[in-house]
Amino acid sequence: MIKLKNVETVYEGEKTPVIKDINLEVKRGEFITVIGPNGAGKTTLLETINGLLEANGNITVFGKDIKKYGTEIRKNIGYVPQDFFCDSLTPFLVKDVVMMGRFGKIGLLKSPSRKDHEIVEKTLSFLGISELEKKPIGKLSGGQLQKVMIARALAKEPEILLLDEPFSNLDLNSRSDISEKISLLNEKGMTIIMVVHDINSIPERCERILMINNGKIIEDNEREKVLRGAK
Amino acid sequence: MIILPSKIILFAVAGAFLTGILCSLIGSFIVRMNLSSLGFCMSHAAFAGAALGVVLSFSPLMMAMCFSTVVALILGPVAEKAKLDTNVVIGIIFSLMISLGLIFLSFSPGAAMSSTALSILWGSILGITIEDILRLLLITSSIILMIVLFFKEFQAIMFSRKMAEASGINTKPFYYMILFLTGITVALSLKLVGGLLVFALMINPASSAYQFFYDMKKITIFSPIIGVLCCFLGILLSFFLDLPTGASIAITSSLIFGLSVMVSPKRKRG
């Protein structure tokens, strides 16, 4: 479903690649966790996979070249960024922001239908944040905003979900709750790649772990093997 | 005897109405996208264009429009190519334009001529013609149409261009469209408020609207309403106190902005 062959990503204006020699194949329905120290290139890897960053090498998602069909492909990839920030005057309500996740899918020149609104409501209640619906997005706490960004990614009902440290701002209860829900989505067939920094928060369901250091995948193996090595 | 002045006034009012809508509508976008310096840059491009027009004795207004349109067209691609922040490119073009304007003016034959260039900076509302009105009407209605058609996409881009891209929107054409429409807006507003103050009319009403609402839809509706209000109050002020129109409109809009900040529910505690 996702194929990266000899991929390297160089940031605009930089000379040396941040991630290099990346070879990765992800099958439909897999649940992968990415770990590694700060600055290793985890975020860069996720944004390379969904084509937000331009990369050298060969990247195909859903069998299509990301360079050519990036916009199309992204309609089916949910992305939850790390530490998304919103200033307090941001003129959007939570439900608007969640609906925005669907905009690409809805397509040009069409406005959200009743069904789209229903999906947004369903997603909010799935994550247990229905009461935030009409709040200005800039007035949320870090954890609330994090959940809204997850809702935004889920609202598009993606085939692939990329999560960049989704637990970072969440309390313990919310962590296990979101973790369960992500696992549930995976059970229903969603392909998931998630970055975490705390190996204890890797959900049970995840069976494959990638370890990244200095921009290279230094391990790509079954959960138990990687975790045993890490300890 | 009566008909002529009332026609002038009618045109002035219609011009003010349309310019108010046009500028503040585009303003609500560029304020949110942190492109406020864009309006500033465009108006100096207009100044440079007008100055060149004076030197070549070719319609300064036309030249002014050409300049700001061209700047609007090249800004996005240049920023992209040079891998620079759009605001940096805006700054560079801005200084280039003001220097060009001054150089052109130094070549101009006489003081009387350079006052033509200056009038483009200051605007002359009583000189508005039926052609100006029609042009304004055309562009205002096309911009409104564009915003209605692509409101979804503009909204997503204004929340976050990167996240819009991530949700499967090709943001580049929309981003360029906003830059380009800003250029056109400045060019067409030159007649009323003048190059220097069009900036105020873009930023102030929009920023005032932002003080009151958390909903982009409401902001895009109220910003033009405030803009029109600024224009009308400004014109009244200029008639009664015999002040330059552009300056009165700019002052009115600043006062309204100040007032909005003071009464803004967003800034109240508790």
Ligand SMILES: Nc1ncnc2c1ncn2[C@@H]1O[C@H](COP(=O)(O)OP(=O)(O)OP(=O)(O)O)[C@@H](O)[C@H]1O
């Ligand atoms: N916009 C950028 N321009 C240039 N270099 C960048 C940019 N963003 C990140 N980098 C560099 O790329 C490297 C990897 O960054 P990345 O954000 O992918 O790390 P990460 O593994 O996600 O780290 P963290 O755990 O802190 O989130 C870092 O050395 C960083 O300095």
Ligand SMILES: [Mg+2]
């Ligand atoms: Mg990161």
